[in-house]
Amino acid sequence: MEIAIVGAGIVGIATAYELACDGHQVTVYEQRSAAAEEASFASSGLLAPALLIPWASPAVGAAPRRWLWNPKPSIRMARGAGRAESAWLRRWRKAAHAPTAAGTMLALEQLGRYSLARTRQLVTQFDVDIETSHGALVLLRHAKDIEKVRPAPDVLREAGSQIAEVDADTARLIEPGLSTDVPFAGALHAGDGEAANCRLFAQVLRYAAQELGARFVFNAQVDAISTQPAGVQLHGESSLRRADAVVLCAGMASAALLKRHRLDLPMAAVYGYTISAPLREELHAPQGTVIDPVHHITIARQGQRVRVSGGAELGYAGGEHHADTLQKLYLALSGWFPGGALISSPQVQTWRGARPTMPDGAPVVGTSGLPGLWLNTGHGACGWALACGCARVLADRIGGGAGAVDLDPFHIHRF
């Protein structure tokens, strides 16, 4: 089949790769001049599905069994947030109490696990170094935090994760750079947790897709998607570029492109920040990923850099960075890993990106219900962790197969 893909973020590129693997003729249309320039640019890099789910899902605080995160995930209303954002926030909070919430979380876990396996398989196949670091520690500051999270390790283990409770001394053996000045009671250790450079992998995968015959057309903004006949209308062109099928992978722009088809995609941009600083001293830097669950901060090693991330805000704020959030990230980095990174270096990169988030924290993957139009979007806080799995299952579906993961929980008509 001839297949048009809208968007060359990690999700669109992974989709292009899998479809090209299956022998389809793929063309990717991207409005920017390069791949992975928007949400996939500088994410935290976490690939550990179980550790991301509590981050992604509003069900966290309301789950019958307590999860390890702060029960009130803090979303800040930034300048520019209006009624639409407030309404979305209400929906997001409400989703936590929906009877389907626990099922959605388990479905995400299953998809995440499948995706991680596919990502690892591709990394091995291409024999590339994508700055992968291994292991993740969730730090618990007080003894009562350990009690609070007591059922969480069992729940995560039941779902297939390797999660162990470790005391502070063991945690320091795993992460020798952790400051001795900041006391903590213990940690949860996910030995199978992983972080890696999403943008780097997106570039590798783009070239791999090209080798299989996929075409990437940059500076090509899709103004409209057509279903009968299927195709895309590019900005500045009068005729439709026909295809047998279109896959929408346009991240935050997806909702607008579906509007004319009367499909409602209740997606919000949940902005977050990452700061990437060059490594200063190997022994003082994180070896893998360290998560501070109370402040929703992740510190991860990415090759010769350390990346700290956090913040969740609704509202564009004119693109302005929120100084307090950035300050918090710097403090976390220098507090937990003093001397680990060159935080005053001119090479420090600060980034604000939008997580394209659905009210229940799960993506929209599968058929749109309209002929020839498929969806792979709304991956929120887990787009990197889910991209390769979603792409493989969607390619199977487009090819008429069942796919290894049930996509029903990710159908657009669940809203």
Ligand SMILES: Cc1cc2nc3c(=O)[nH]c(=O)nc-3n(C[C@H](O)[C@H](O)[C@H](O)COP(=O)(O)OP(=O)(O)OC[C@H]3O[C@@H](n4cnc5c(N)ncnc54)[C@H](O)[C@@H]3O)c2cc1C
């Ligand atoms: C601070 C932060 C930390 C994060 N940490 C993690 C993490 O640790 N692990 C994880 O799994 N995920 C993480 N994420 C989430 C992850 O980055 C996103 O879910 C993922 O990048 C989404 O990928 P995407 O391809 O759907 O969207 P994008 O990367 O935004 O790609 C969409 C593409 O579509 C293009 N496009 C849009 N409209 C059009 C149009 N009309 N015509 C042509 N092209 C168009 C855009 O230019 C863009 O290139 C994080 C996100 C943020 C902001």
